[in-house]
Amino acid sequence: xxxxxxxxxxxxxxxxxxxxxxxxxxxxxxxxxxxxxxxxxxxxxxxxxxxxxxxxxxxxxxxxxxxxxxxxxxxxxxxxxxxxxxxxxxxxxxxxxxxxxxxxxxxxxxxxxxxxxxxxxxxxxxxxxxxxxxxxxxxxxxxxxxxxxxxxxxxxxxxxxxxxxxxxxxxxxxxxxxxxxxxxxxxxxxxxxxxxxxxxxxxxxxxxxxxxxxxxxxxxxxxxxxxxxxxxxxxxxxxxxxxxxxxxxxxxxxxxxxxxxxxxxxxxxxxxxxxxxxxxxxxxxxxxxxxxxxxxxxxxxxxxxxxxxxxxxxxxxxxxxxxxxxxxxxxxxxxxx
Amino acid sequence: xxxxxxxxxxxxxxxxxxxxxxxxxxxxxxxxxxxxxxxxxxxxxxxxxxxxxxxxxxxxxxxxxxxxxxxxxxxxxxxxxxxxxxxxxxxxxxxxxxxxxxxxxxxxxxxxxxxxxxxxxxxxxxxxxxxxxxxxxxxxxxxxxxxxxxxxxxxxxxxxxxxxxxxxxxxxxxxxxxxxxxxxxxxxxxxxxxxxxxxxxxxxxxxxxxxxxxxxxxxxxxxxxxxxxxxxxxxxxxxxxxxxxxxxxxxxxxxxxxxxxxxxxxxxxxxxxxxxxxxxxxxxxxxxxxxxxxxxxxxxxxxxxxxxxxxxxxxxxxxxxxxxxxxxxxxxxxxxxxxxxxxxxxxxxxxxxx
Numbered sequence: 001x002x003x004x005x006x007x008x009x010x011x012x013x014x015x016x017x018x019x020x021x022x023x024x025x026x027x028x029x030x031x032x033x034x035x036x037x038x039x040x041x042x043x044x045x046x047x048x049x050x051x052x053x054x055x056x057x058x059x060x061x062x063x064x065x066x067x068x069x070x071x072x073x074x075x076x077x078x079x080x081x082x083x084x085x086x087x088x089x090x091x092x093x094x095x096x097x098x099x100x101x102x103x104x105x106x107x108x109x110x111x112x113x114x115x116x117x118x119x120x121x122x123x124x125x126x127x128x129x130x131x132x133x134x135x136x137x138x139x140x141x142x143x144x145x146x147x148x149x150x151x152x153x154x155x156x157x158x159x160x161x162x163x164x165x166x167x168x169x170x171x172x173x174x175x176x177x178x179x180x181x182x183x184x185x186x187x188x189x190x191x192x193x194x195x196x197x198x199x200x201x202x203x204x205x206x207x208x209x210x211x212x213x214x215x216x217x218x219x220x221x222x223x224x225x226x227x228x229x230x231x232x233x234x235x236x237x238x239x240x241x242x243x244x245x246x247x248x249x250x251x252x253x254x255x256x257x258x259x260x261x262x263x264x265x266x267x268x269x270x271x272x273x274x275x276x277x278x279x280x281x282x283x284x285x286x287x288x289x290x291x292x293x294x295x296x297x298x299x300x301x302x303x304x305x306x307x308x309x310x311x312x313x314x315x316x317x318x319x320x321x322x323x324x325x326x327x328x329x330x331x332x333x334x335x336x337x
Numbered sequence: 338x339x340x341x342x343x344x345x346x347x348x349x350x351x352x353x354x355x356x357x358x359x360x361x362x363x364x365x366x367x368x369x370x371x372x373x374x375x376x377x378x379x380x381x382x383x384x385x386x387x388x389x390x391x392x393x394x395x396x397x398x399x400x401x402x403x404x405x406x407x408x409x410x411x412x413x414x415x416x417x418x419x420x421x422x423x424x425x426x427x428x429x430x431x432x433x434x435x436x437x438x439x440x441x442x443x444x445x446x447x448x449x450x451x452x453x454x455x456x457x458x459x460x461x462x463x464x465x466x467x468x469x470x471x472x473x474x475x476x477x478x479x480x481x482x483x484x485x486x487x488x489x490x491x492x493x494x495x496x497x498x499x500x501x502x503x504x505x506x507x508x509x510x511x512x513x514x515x516x517x518x519x520x521x522x523x524x525x526x527x528x529x530x531x532x533x534x535x536x537x538x539x540x541x542x543x544x545x546x547x548x549x550x551x552x553x554x555x556x557x558x559x560x561x562x563x564x565x566x567x568x569x570x571x572x573x574x575x576x577x578x579x580x581x582x583x584x585x586x587x588x589x590x591x592x593x594x595x596x597x598x599x600x601x602x603x604x605x606x607x608x609x610x611x612x613x614x615x616x617x618x619x620x621x622x623x624x625x626x627x628x629x630x631x632x633x634x635x636x637x638x639x640x641x642x643x644x645x646x647x648x649x650x651x652x653x654x655x656x657x658x659x660x661x662x663x664x665x666x667x668x669x670x671x672x673x674x675x676x677x678x679x680x681x682x683x684x685x686x687x688x689x690x691x
Contacts, residue, residue, distance in 0.1 A: 037404070050365070234533070
């Protein structure tokens with residue numbers, strides 16, 4: 001077939017398609033049929049086109065032919081099954097062998113990614129080609145395109161983190177994260193990316209911790225029923241000497257939200273954990289902290305987070321128990337914090 | 338209990354038929370399953386087992402399936418380097434008739450997900466694994482571990498991550514031989530993949546995810562290293578993160594929609610961590626059953642979407658964790674029935690005495 005560059009729509013047009021076995025330029029190759037044994041399980045009713053292409057792919061693999069026509073054959077094979085990792089691997093070997101210009105390959109794999117954004121093999125191929133090129137120029141925009149269609153696509157985030165880490169492209173990433181959070185403050189992937197950026201740039205130094213707490217509290221004040229923001233807040237506080245309960249700003253915002261009648265289960269859970277921490281502090285009012293924690297667990301279990309009723313009841317029991325005999329905690333594990 | 342309408346009842350018979358159809362023949366629109374036919378076979382075989390309906394396959398049929406699976410085994414050719422390629426392939430697409438193998442041996446190699454599901458299927462079918470090249474397969478597993486502790490799927494070119502680390506652990510567990518992995522490195526990779534929210538990601542610094550959290554926690558359970566790997570604080574955080582994923586059924590990440598398969602992935606995590614009883618059974622069950630097609634069988638990811646073998650199998654396993662009547666209990670870490678796990682245990686005893 002002459003139209004090597006024809007679009008995939010045309011390729012799928014069965015009326016225009018010429019089977020490999022009828023192609024003059026493939027006459028010298030003997031196709032190798034699939035050997036599925038006497039009793040195939042999960043047999044697939046392959047189309048004639050599928051069978052034909054893979055018969056020729058097996059033949060090429062067998063003879064180790066690495067040619068232009070074999071390269072085109074891998075493309076046809078991948079159109080029918082982009083999950084066949086061996087075809088991708090063989091395609092890479094042909095590219096290497098023919099010393100092909102890799103820029104058109106980037107374009108090809110971009111199209112494949114756009115058609116199959118949740119396929120592992122296409123992203124892996126992309127990564128290898130970028131590794132060969134040692135050029136990340138197109139990667140941020142590619143992942144942005146994919147994330148604009150599905151802002152939580154795990155493959156795109158994984159690729160993006162790899163690119164940013166490998167080629168030190170942290171510079172504008174926080175800006176991108178902010179943009180995504182402006183679009184959807186519940187985008188957990190974006191919050192995770194924020195942690196990734198800070199952790200690999202400034203690190204969570206005291207002033208950065210303060211800055212991140214302010215940022216997050218601000219988002220929580222706007223939308224409090226957002227687990228992602230609360231989780232990030234806890235993540236930042238992992239780097240705070242005072243744990244989760246000693247930061248003035250955090251305490252103030254939480255208490256204000258509570259006083260104003262906010263009963264987001266994430267707020268209440270956070271308050272429980274603050275009480276728990278206070279119970280363990282020497283200067284804390286243990287009785288009062290326990291009393292409040294039990295009251296919060298009770299409303300979580302019975303009003304605001306009833307799907308986790310058993311958990312909050314369990315939390316209440318274990319907090320009360322700990323007050324009775326504090327040395328009982330940290331059993332059952334050989335590791336301590 | 339609400340009145341007994343159809344969606345409250347598990348359409349057991351229809352699901353049995355659904356799996357039987359997948360074991361036999363797939364339509365051409367499912368051609369993209371071509372390289373992973375063995376995993377589809379696993380979902381169907383293990384699914385029938387969980388439905389306590391393995392007897393719909395008679396002895397002859399079971400033997401034929403077993404033989405088909407063994408045909409997918411890449412066997413060593415006597416030279417030591419060839420052991421690295423051993424394992425199972427996902428289909429016969431790239432298997433060449435024996436005496437004709439002139440193609441580079443590089444292309445005939447096992448794939449960890451296929452080796453795991455292949456071995457598990459054999460165990461479920463009651464095979465004694467006597468035709469498995471155990472030592473070679475373990476070499477094959479070993480060859481795929483990366484410097485950072487994660488695993489690639491195959492020497493024929495693949496990414497490396499938590500999924501294949503889990504598959505590697507299952508293979509070592511089934512073959513009762515942990516020399517296939519560096520346990521220290523494996524644990525290090527898992528610890529480094531725990532996120533600030535205590536869930537576990539595909540790789541360090543990525544977003545925590547229900548599927549990869551399962552892979553990590555189940556691996557530690559199979560290695561019996563749960564308590565040595567994580568601190569109490571981390572385990573408590575992990576429990577809370579897992580429980581927080583229940584919305585009605587379970588979601589895989591915060592602020593994502595619920596999806597049938599997470600009733601197993603997260604259910605199993607919570608079971609292994611000893612807090613499964615704290616979930617809301619009724620809501621979980623209602624969600625799973627709402628995704629079943631009670632006419633043609635099968636369960637899907639979401640309500641009113643097309644069923645597929647993975648979601649059908651995972652949905653049933655999610656129900657099985659709650660000990661729903663009529664279903665066999667699932668082993669949460671190995672993801673086969675407890676009955677199949679018992680059979681495996683007996684095989685291990687036999688091997689130990691040899």
